[in-house]
Amino acid sequence: MTKPGYVYLMANRPRGKTYLGVTSNLVQRAYQHRNKLIEGYSKEHDCTLLVWFEAHDDIQDARAREWKLKKWRREWKLALVEEHNPEWNDLFDDIA
Numbered sequence: 001m002t003k004p005g006y007v008y009l010m011a012n013r014p015r016g017k018t019y020l021g022v023t024s025n026l027v028q029r030a031y032q033h034r035n036k037l038i039e040g041y042s043k044e045h046d047c048t049l050l051v052w053f054e055a056h057d058d059i060q061d062a063r064a065r066e067w068k069l070k071k072w073r074r075e076w077k078l079a080l081v082e083e084h085n086p087e088w089n090d091l092f093d094d095i096a
Contacts, residue, residue: 005062007054007069010047014088015078017045022066024059026050030092049090052081 006026010019010033019042023029030050036043056062069077081088 002058005059019047
């Protein structure tokens with residue numbers, strides 16, 4: 001049996017700093033980012049808004065997708081967010 005996974009983008013504001021990550025528990029991870037419980041880039045740059053995510057049936061597929069997205073240009077990532085969330089709304093309440 002495989003474990004599901006999520007690729008997600010956190011942001012500090014619309015079209016601002018972004019953080020791309022992968023997790024098996026999106027609600028918990030987004031909560032940790034929102035409350036600055038994770039040390040590093042997302043905390044330093046105030047990336048507390050969940051602006052995009054993608055669900056995968058297998059965490060390994062999610063990790064492979066994250067690896068590909070990390071190679072994308074910044075503008076492509078911003079376009080990905082705007083395609084699904086043009087207002088850059090915080091999606092945390094939608095998943096919690």
